[in-house]
Amino acid sequence: MRKSKGVFWLFLAPCLLTFLLAVVIPMLTGIYYSFTDWDGVHSNCDFVGLRNYIKVFQDSYFRNSFVFTILFVIVSVCTVNILAFGLALLVTQKIAGSNLFRSIYFMPNLVGGVLVGFAWQFIVRDVFDSIGQMLHMDFLRGWLSTQMTGFWAMVIVVTWQMSGYMMLVYIAQIQNIPDNLLEAAAIDGASGFQQFLKVKLPLMMPAFTIGLFLTMTNCFKLYDQNLTLTNGGPSKSTEMLTMNIYNTAFVTNQYGQAQAKGIIFLIVVALITVSQLLTTKKREVEM
């Protein structure tokens, strides 16, 4: 086929131009801005070297929110994927109504973060409180008034919302495992548990690679739920990095510092997710 350069650029143009506008140019100018005293109001800004980055590391709220975010990601990645894997095993057991159960477990994923956050704010604050009162379980009372309960509320919400999605990923992989492999293991005398451990689990590795990657990036980037569930409170103690960046820019007008935080955030997310991809990829086995 005769391939013209014109068609190449013509077909690429809409995506490429909007991509330049939305990602590439802001990314490049953003790196520059992070070394200036930009305040978002005045267009002229002076180069200040590494001052923003130094200030960012001295900012105790940023350090707290950094630790909070990392802990939140670690805990949620575990809870989401363990529950999701359990659900996937459960609904592939050929029980009555398993398709309906699948649909129900996945449903929360479609509901937007803003709605989910507000709905759960009501649940953990008021409904948990009255359940706690009824059953005399004090740990259910006064949620969202401490950092601890705010943290676990967010973990619960994210687990509720994301595990159905990861369940679909795991189901797809389970259905990819050929039955004859499990039968062969059974003939060789492997018990149900051994089949699971020695055959199923290793063959699930590609799904774990994807599942971990997706939960990790989604948890790092979480903003809407954080905003509507705890709004960072009490006193900024449940502020995720995304919200910390937002507030640094729009509440205190320190655009340069906020941008430096954004760059640090990108580097952290990229390093962690890429190294996760590389380590779990290594453990994948050929079928």
Next chain:
Amino acid sequence: MKKNQIIKKSILFAVCILLAFMFVFPIIILLLNSFKSLKEIYMSVLSLPDALNFDNYKQAFSELDYFRSIRNSLTVTITVTAANVLCCSMAAWVLVRYKTRTSTIIFTAFSVAILVPFQCVMLPLLSLMGKLHLISMPGLMLVNLGFGSSMSIILFHGFIKNVPAELEEAAAIDGAGQIRVFFTIVMPLIRGISATVAILCVMSLWNDYLLPSLTINKKGLQTLPLKTFLFFGAYTKKWNLGSAALVMAIVPVVIFYVCCQKYIVKGVTEGAVKG
């Protein structure tokens, strides 16, 4: 042995039911409380409502400017999704079929960009949009197309790579130009993956909050998530209205899910596994 099987299945079934209850529990709570008065909620959030009282819905309906918010959300979602599917399939096709260094570099740039968190580009993007007078609904749509193109191009690219080029070449020998080849030969072949891309676009656009909140500042143009957020700003703690508003905001999603469940499940799985 057989008896064991039955017991095992029943236990698993019971576990499934229990889990399903936990997943719908928030929705049930919202439904229950949306029919109550504020006084009833203060008495108990767990009790059944005294009567089916639709007053909360009426007020939430007008406060949310329900139909207009839905229309605004639909406008953004449908326009960007259609543009995304069309533009990204075109882009991915030329990126696959032209095996040049330029095309490799461009594709790598699109792929790497999925790692970039929005907060990292948010501020310079806003200032750039301000300079170009794009702080508006059309501006929002353009930027959304740019953000969405990474994932969509990766998905289309992965699919088109495995489509043999012979058919296209045969059509070209018969005298069809490249543009015609794309629209008459390629487009029908990639219908499946297009549905997947469309579903993923709809899901992320419909629920998007942060970027619209920064770019739509005109009353009457707010999307549903924006309007819901503003609603809660005005009615904190009035959970009778709040739960009615949330139920109403969730309804379109449930309708969408019931109608396109098959495509959604397929789309989400493919999007995750291939992306």
